[in-house]
Amino acid sequence: MNPEEMKAAWEILDRRLAAQNRLSLQSLKDNRIDRAKSALWPLVIGLWAQVLFGVALVVPFTIFWIRHMETPHLAIAGMMVHAYGLMMIIDAGGQLAMIRGIDHGKPVVENQTALAKLRDRRVRLAPWLYGVTGCVVWVPFLMVLFASLGADIWVRAPMVMNWFVLCAVVSLALLFLFQWMVIRRPDSWLARSIADMNAGKSLSKARKFLVEIEQFQKEEITPEPS
Amino acid sequence: MGNAENHGEFLALVGRHHGIVLKIAHSYQRNPADREDLAQEILAQLWRSFPRYDRERSFSTWMYRVALNVAISHLRQTRPQPVPLDSVPDESIPAANGKDQDQRISELDDFIQSLDPLNRALLVLYLEERSYREISEILGISETNASTKVSRLKQRIREELQTSLLPEQA
Numbered sequence: 001m002n003p004e005e006m007k008a009a010w011e012i013l014d015r016r017l018a019a020q021n022r023l024s025l026q027s028l029k030d031n032r033i034d035r036a037k038s039a040l041w042p043l044v045i046g047l048w049a050q051v052l053f054g055v056a057l058v059v060p061f062t063i064f065w066i067r068h069m070e071t072p073h074l075a076i077a078g079m080m081v082h083a084y085g086l087m088m089i090i091d092a093g094g095q096l097a098m099i100r101g102i103d104h105g106k107p108v109v110e111n112q113t114a115l116a117k118l119r120d121r122r123v124r125l126a127p128w129l130y131g132v133t134g135c136v137v138w139v140p141f142l143m144v145l146f147a148s149l150g151a152d153i154w155v156r157a158p159m160v161m162n163w164f165v166l167c168a169v170v171s172l173a174l175l176f177l178f179q180w181m182v183i184r185r186p187d188s189w190l191a192r193s194i195a196d197m198n199a200g201k202s203l204s205k206a207r208k209f210l211v212e213i214e215q216f217q218k219e220e221i222t223p224e225p226s
Numbered sequence: 227m228g229n230a231e232n233h234g235e236f237l238a239l240v241g242r243h244h245g246i247v248l249k250i251a252h253s254y255q256r257n258p259a260d261r262e263d264l265a266q267e268i269l270a271q272l273w274r275s276f277p278r279y280d281r282e283r284s285f286s287t288w289m290y291r292v293a294l295n296v297a298i299s300h301l302r303q304t305r306p307q308p309v310p311l312d313s314v315p316d317e318s319i320p321a322a323n324g325k326d327q328d329q330r331i332s333e334l335d336d337f338i339q340s341l342d343p344l345n346r347a348l349l350v351l352y353l354e355e356r357s358y359r360e361i362s363e364i365l366g367i368s369e370t371n372a373s374t375k376v377s378r379l380k381q382r383i384r385e386e387l388q389t390s391l392l393p394e395q396a
Contacts, residue, residue: 001333001387003380009330010249010353016331017248038274039267039299104295105275105288107366108347111295209302216344219371 040099047099050092057085064144073154074147077140084137091129095122113213120206127179135171139164236276239285240269246289246354247272253338253350254297260304268296290351290364298343333387340386345379352376 001009038044065078098118104111142164146153153160181190240247251265272292279288338346344365351361361372 001330001337001383003383005330006334006337006383006387007353007355009327009334012327013252013331013334014245014249017252018245038271039303103275103278104271104292105278106295107291108294108298108344108364109366111291112298112344115299205302212342212344217367217371219368219374 040102044096044099047092047096050088051096054085054088054092058082058089061085061144064148068147071152074143074152077143077147077154080140081137081144084133087129087133091125109213109217113210116206116210116213120210123206131175132172135175136168139168232276236273240272240289243286243289246286247293249354250290250293250297250350253346254301254343255304256335256339264297264300267300268293271296284360287360287363290354290356294347294350294364298347301343337383337387345375348372348375349379352379 061078061081065075065082068074068078095118098114098121102111102114102118106114143152143154143161151157178190181188247265247268251261251268255261255264272289275292279285338349341349347365348361351364356364358369358372358376361367361376362369365372367375
């Protein structure tokens with residue numbers, strides 16, 4: 001088949017599709033299309049939930065550390081959870097801003113780059129941002145929680161604190177170990193399991209598509225004769 | 227403009243160019259159920275994006291952009307489903323070079339499916355006989371790049387899909 005024959009086949013296909021008339025405009029005519037949500041809608045809902053959760057951490061924990069400035073270990077604990085809440089709000093806000101900028105009416109390369117960058121950011125950042133901080137932040141969270149109930153476990157139960165800190169250190173160590181294995185030994189069964197479970201597979205897909213877009217945009221220097 | 231007027235205008239424009247949606251859905255999904263889903267998703271996105279459509283510019287250019295963007299995202303997110311056998315051939319159009327319509331369309335479909343999402347968009351626009359300028363506006367690449375890529379695509383078509391000869395022409 002040469003290009004002209006391919007065009008002729010395309011015209012045949014066009015006639016067939018028109019004759020089959022599969023496009024249902026009924027949903028448009030019934031205004032039902034207004035209720036159809038964008039594919040990004042679940043992500044938007046999730047991000048707004050993240051903002052609200054962040055606010056739910058920032059407000060009470062800010063009040064707490066301001067009230068406990070005289071007690072350094074409690075003030076620091078409160079500030080750590082406050083910072084975590086702020087991080088959640090800023091991260092969600094950044095992604096919502098990226099989504100707002102996505103317009104399907106823009107040129108294909110521009111739109112697909114914006115979508116691929118959003119996907120890449122989510123899968124690249126989340127394991128480190130929330131994985132690392134998540135291993136640690138539960139310790140100050142519990143300190144503040146117990147202190148709010150009248151029990152300063154830092155002072156009253158140092159063994160319990162030591163146990164909490166040990167668990168946090170072990171969690172961090174395991175996290176870094178797993179990430180190291182994914183990077184350095186991608187063929188190991190553990191690395192494959194982790195890649196299948198979380199961002200590993202998605203990350204390589206997101207990155208691969210960004211590279212594809214970049215290559216597609218590149219000007220080719222030596223045109224072939226037509 | 228009121229919502230009812232907007233809706234009426236939108237229906238009229240989409241009705242006039244609905245072939246674009248059908249052809250793009252066909253090019254980006256093989257399974258009929260997935261094609262139907264994709265076509266409806268394209269329509270939904272066209273309606274959601276319609277308030278941002280600049281009426282000074284060509285509707286078909288804008289429609290190609292939206293449809294291709296939705297199709298590419300849809301392709302990247304869905305898993306391929308089993309493909310049914312081709313439909314009944316169109317016998318109203320005589321075949322050339324001894325090939326029937328089904329075989330031509332099957333070769334066309336196979337070639338389209340072999341392309342990555344972006345080059346697939348390029349091929350669709352070439353087959354739609356869009357000018358290089360339009361192709362560059364729709365895809366967001368330069369006109370020079372568009373013409374070079376189309377040339378390479380045509381070369382690839384010639385190399386990968388050799389014209390089969392009639393026995394008497396062999």
